[in-house]
Amino acid sequence: MNRVRNSVALVVCVLMIQSVAAQEKPSSAQAAEGKRGRTFVDSIEQAVVGDPQLSPDGKQILFTIDKADWKANRRVGHIYRINADGTGQVQLTFGERGENSPRWSPDGKLVAFTTRRDPDTVNQIYLLSVDGGEARRLTAHPTAPGSINWAPDGTSIYFVAADDKTAEEKQKDTARDDVYAFEENNFKQRHLWTTDLDGKTKKITEGELSVNGYELSADGRKIAMTRMPSPLLEFSDRGEVWVMDATGANAKQLTTNKVPEGNASISPDGQTVMFTSASNEQFEMYFNDKIFLVPAGGGQARVLLPEVPYEINGGQWSKDGKSITFTANMGSSTQLLKVDVATKQVTPITKGDHSVGGWSYSDDNATHVFTLNTGARPSEIYTMTGAGQMKRVTSIFDDDLAKFKTSRQERITWKGADGATIEGLLNYPVDYVQGQKYPLIVMTHGGPAASDKFGFATEIQVYAAKGYAVLRPNYRGSTGYGDKFLRDMVNGYFKQAHLDVLAGTDAVIAMGVADPNKLVKMGWSAGGHMTNKIITFTDRFKVASSGAGAANWISMYAQSDHREFRTPWFGGTPWQANAPIDLYWNNSPLKDVWKVKTPTIFLVGEQDPRVPMPQSVEMFRALKSNGVPTHLYVAPREGHGWTELRHRLFKLQIEMEWFEKYINNRAYVWEKVPGEEKKDAPKPATTAQQ
Numbered sequence: 001m002n003r004v005r006n007s008v009a010l011v012v013c014v015l016m017i018q019s020v021a022a023q024e025k026p027s028s029a030q031a032a033e034g035k036r037g038r039t040f041v042d043s044i045e046q047a048v049v050g051d052p053q054l055s056p057d058g059k060q061i062l063f064t065i066d067k068a069d070w071k072a073n074r075r076v077g078h079i080y081r082i083n084a085d086g087t088g089q090v091q092l093t094f095g096e097r098g099e100n101s102p103r104w105s106p107d108g109k110l111v112a113f114t115t116r117r118d119p120d121t122v123n124q125i126y127l128l129s130v131d132g133g134e135a136r137r138l139t140a141h142p143t144a145p146g147s148i149n150w151a152p153d154g155t156s157i158y159f160v161a162a163d164d165k166t167a168e169e170k171q172k173d174t175a176r177d178d179v180y181a182f183e184e185n186n187f188k189q190r191h192l193w194t195t196d197l198d199g200k201t202k203k204i205t206e207g208e209l210s211v212n213g214y215e216l217s218a219d220g221r222k223i224a225m226t227r228m229p230s231p232l233l234e235f236s237d238r239g240e241v242w243v244m245d246a247t248g249a250n251a252k253q254l255t256t257n258k259v260p261e262g263n264a265s266i267s268p269d270g271q272t273v274m275f276t277s278a279s280n281e282q283f284e285m286y287f288n289d290k291i292f293l294v295p296a297g298g299g300q301a302r303v304l305l306p307e308v309p310y311e312i313n314g315g316q317w318s319k320d321g322k323s324i325t326f327t328a329n330m331g332s333s334t335q336l337l338k339v340d341v342a343t344k345q346v347t348p349i350t351k352g353d354h355s356v357g358g359w360s361y362s363d364d365n366a367t368h369v370f371t372l373n374t375g376a377r378p379s380e381i382y383t384m385t386g387a388g389q390m391k392r393v394t395s396i397f398d399d400d401l402a403k404f405k406t407s408r409q410e411r412i413t414w415k416g417a418d419g420a421t422i423e424g425l426l427n428y429p430v431d432y433v434q435g436q437k438y439p440l441i442v443m444t445h446g447g448p449a450a451s452d453k454f455g456f457a458t459e460i461q462v463y464a465a466k467g468y469a470v471l472r473p474n475y476r477g478s479t480g481y482g483d484k485f486l487r488d489m490v491n492g493y494f495k496q497a498h499l500d501v502l503a504g505t506d507a508v509i510a511m512g513v514a515d516p517n518k519l520v521k522m523g524w525s526a527g528g529h530m531t532n533k534i535i536t537f538t539d540r541f542k543v544a545s546s547g548a549g550a551a552n553w554i555s556m557y558a559q560s561d562h563r564e565f566r567t568p569w570f571g572g573t574p575w576q577a578n579a580p581i582d583l584y585w586n587n588s589p590l591k592d593v594w595k596v597k598t599p600t601i602f603l604v605g606e607q608d609p610r611v612p613m614p615q616s617v618e619m620f621r622a623l624k625s626n627g628v629p630t631h632l633y634v635a636p637r638e639g640h641g642w643t644e645l646r647h648r649l650f651k652l653q654i655e656m657e658w659f660e661k662y663i664n665n666r667a668y669v670w671e672k673v674p675g676e677e678k679k680d681a682p683k684p685a686t687t688a689q690q
Contacts, residue, residue, distance in 0.1 A: 035405045037430050037465025040652040041671050042404065043458035044068050044645055048075070049396055050371060051101065052358050052381045055108050058365030059084055061393060062092075062102040062111060063381055070673055072096075073644050079113055081130075084367075084383055086393045092128060093135070099126075101146070106154040112138070114145060125157060125195065138199050145193070147213070151246070152220035156196050158204070160211050162188040162231070183232060190231050192223070192248075204248040212239050217266040218319075221246055222296075224264040224273050233609075236260040237285070237564045241275050243296050254294045255301055257283035260564065261292075263314040268321040271296055274304075276312055278449070280483075286449075286490060286568040287483050291315055291324065293341075305339060305346065309482040319363035325349065327359055331423055331451050331480035332411050336368065336384075349388065353411065355453040373455035375409025375427070377401065405430040407464030409454065414507035416476070417499040423481070424473035424504050425452055428513065430464050439663045440514035441470045442505050442541070446525030448477040448497070449486065449565065459652060466656070468520070471508050475500035475530070493553070493569045493587045498533050505540075517542070518663045521598070522655065524548055525611060525640065532589035532619055535598040543662035544600040545655045548611040548640060551593075551618040553584045561609040593622040599629035601658050603651055605638030631658075646673065 045068045053062040061084055066077035076098035082089040092111070093099040099115040111128045117137070122144040128135040138157070139145055145159035165173070165188070172178055180186040192204040192211045205211055205227070214225035223246055228239040241264050244251035255261060259279040266273055273296050278289045281303045288311040294301035304324070305312070313334070315326030325338045334356045336349035349368070350356060357379065359370035366386035371379040381394040407427045416422045429438050441463055445452045452472040460470045474481070476488035476496040488496050508514040521541040523531045528549020535544050550556045554574050557566055567573060570587070571580045585591055600623060604616040613634065620632035633654060635647045642648050649671070657668040672679065 035403065038404050038458065038461045039465075039671055040459075040462050040649060040656070041674060043462050043652070044648055045674075046378065046400065046458045047396055048077075049379050049381060049394060050358050052360075052369045052371060053102055053104055054084070054360065054362050054365065054367060054369045054383075055104050056106060056364070057108055058362060058367050061369060061381060061383075062104065063394070064100055064102065065396065066098075068645055070645055070675065073646055075643075075645070079111070082381070082393060084393065086391075086395070089394070101148055103148055103150060103157075105150055106152055112148055112150065112157055114148060116144075125159065127197070138197070139195055139201060140199065141193070141201060143188070149214075149216060151194070151216065152218065156194045158192060158194050158214070158216065158223075160190050160192055160214070162190050164188075183230075183234065187231055192225070204246075205251075206248075212236075213262055213264065215265040216246065217270060218268050219270075222266050222270060224266045224275075226261050226264050226275065233561045234563070241273060241294065241301075243273055252298060254296070254298060255283075259283050259285050265315075265317060266296060267317050268319060272321075274315060274317065274324060275301075276314060281306060286487060286565060288329075288479050288486055289313065291326065291339075304341070305344060308346070311479040316361055325361055325368075327356055329451060329453070329480040331453075331474055331478065332425055333454050336370075350384070350390070353409075353454045355455045373453075375425075375454050375456060376406060378456040378458075404461070405465060407461055407470075408432065411454070412504075412507060412511075414503055416496055416503050418496060420476070420485075420496070420500075422473060422475065422500045422504060424471055425454065426472075426508060426513070427457075427460050427464050427470040429467050429469055430461075432469075432513075435512060437515040437518075438467060438469045438513060439518035439520065439659075440505065440508055441468050441520040441522060441659070442501060443470055443472050444475065444501060444521075444523035444527040444530040445472065445478070446523070446527050447479070448475075448489065448526035448529070449479050450526075451478040451480045462652070468659075469508065469513050471504055471514075473501050473504040475504075477526075490568045491571050492583060493529075494533050498530060498537060501530060501534065502538065502540075516540075520544065520659050520663060522547075528611065529589070531600075535596045535600055536589045536592035537595075539597040541598050543659055544598050545603065545658060546600060546616070546619065547603045547651075548605065548608055549589075549602070549615065549619070550611055551588065551590045551615045551622075553588045554581065555618075556611070556615055557584070559612045559614060590618055590622065593619065594626060596623055596626065596628050599658070599662050601630060601654065602632045603654075604632070604634055605640060605642060606634050606636050607638060608640045610640040649673065 048066040051064045061082050064077045066075045069076040077100055079093045079099050079102045080091050095115050097116045099113050102111050102113045114123045116123045125138045125145050126135040127138050142164035143162045145161045147160040149158045190210040193201050195201045209227045210231040212226045212228050224243050226239050228235045237258050237260050241255045241261050242253050259277050261275050261277045264275040273294050275292050276289045280287050291304040291312050292301045311329040313327045315324040323338050323340050328335050328337050338347045355373045357371045361368050368384040372382045373379040378397050380392055382392050384390045407430050410426050412426050413423050451474045463470050509516050519541045520543055521531050521534050522545040524547035528546040531544050531546040532549045557574050570583045574584055602616040602620045604613045623630040635642050653670050660666050660668040
């Protein structure tokens, strides 16, 4: 029943990963004595390094390390400090519930962070002296403060927090007299507050609005922000850019449109506000994010770089206001670039097969600080001088890299069905032998307005350790490849996207890496949408797993909390006059679900607001009714992404059990939660047919 032509896609270019440090690149000798492949427990337990913050004098860096806490059944992060030369790493916080958002005071003497400690009922702001000692709680706010930032003079801290319930609302909750109007009064607005160093708080914004993001001017006198009429995602396209005094006075709206905006900040001279938006200069929806500039006194917003073939994730003004440094999604990598505001001349700062994250720049110290993630080493903290000298500061993963085998990662390109060049990332099985063919997992990213980038994906390392190659294609609709590439999904979601994925699969087969008889398809969110489409389009894949995927775009439109992208995909809403129902239905996997022969499991969070559970139920029941081997696994309490460690471990293992059964015709031995090795391994409860 193969409805896809088996034409072999020609591999145009295969580029080996170039890591920042050549010695970190895995070699053929990595299978040396003592090294082993990673397990799923190993992948979950791998530390995550992030949120680097350079001290005002440029000599030290604060950052966080998150680790798995099986007892708490979640990840717990703590705050660390290290000298900028890589020496003297120390852990600063040890709270049972973890800490996050470390921020230096302007004089470098205090660290502010958020955590919840007894008897707190929600997270609060705490202060810790860099000289040591116990942290003291600064706030006793009724709702959790977030997005904390010091005022430049160091006398106060700004934060965003949701409004508290009124006394009447609390009384009704107690009495269970709690009927609410859906998406009308079952939420609380999020406002900007400030607290002095004695814990006295003051509300800065008022009214029926929610602060979505803000930034203080360099002199602390002004605030640029984006605010929405509601915190619900439904209203993100009604968010606008505002500027006001730091006291909240003289608020002025700078934009009026129907597109989301973010990352607002004021130029050093106070005359211009920069922001980003996924739109064009006419404020039409569904483009790669771009930098916009608008006069702080009001006027027309203009795109700074309208035609660049990448996505701009956020930027920072130089101290003199003459340039903006920004991070750019370039498809399979994230880089730092700088643009001269007057001439629009763009200068690359970084290059290579990596992803830059958590970036900021100190003009006073002429130093960038950021995380850098490559296929050979997970994210570590790096610094880079203005002269371009990059240096790795942390060495968190030295022991892991010495202990575990690492899969080789490459960028490959191929031709789509219409001749367009498509890019993807290929991970080889560990101990790969050239000329031998391996099972191939084709994993598609979410979004779909996103892209897979160079980086150390721990789950993929486990698949590679179990003998699978993994392809992650950046199909049509991905960001970082220009607006035309992204907008291929406008007026029809599945035009070229699924064909790009299939052509990429053929490319890996043509390389001699993949066994065409052992193909696996998987993905989450938009990756789940793609999986649902692929199994209705071809039976080439022997087994599949679909996570939080769409079945029926018509019903999905109203079920989901997010619709702003789906309207351009299908040229209107399904409930407008002359609605494009045919386009919605023709792009729905459910339309062709009768064609499915691929054994497929479905996974979804019971509380998923983005791709609600009924979408997975529709696919599952259709396959079950048609006699296709299937199961549906539902995680209680989980939303769109599964965060509980046991749920995460279950997902990884039930998928591998499913793959092993249909690809290798062998049983999978389940790993156990650390500390429970003597207990029987958990087995899924199901009555669905095998």
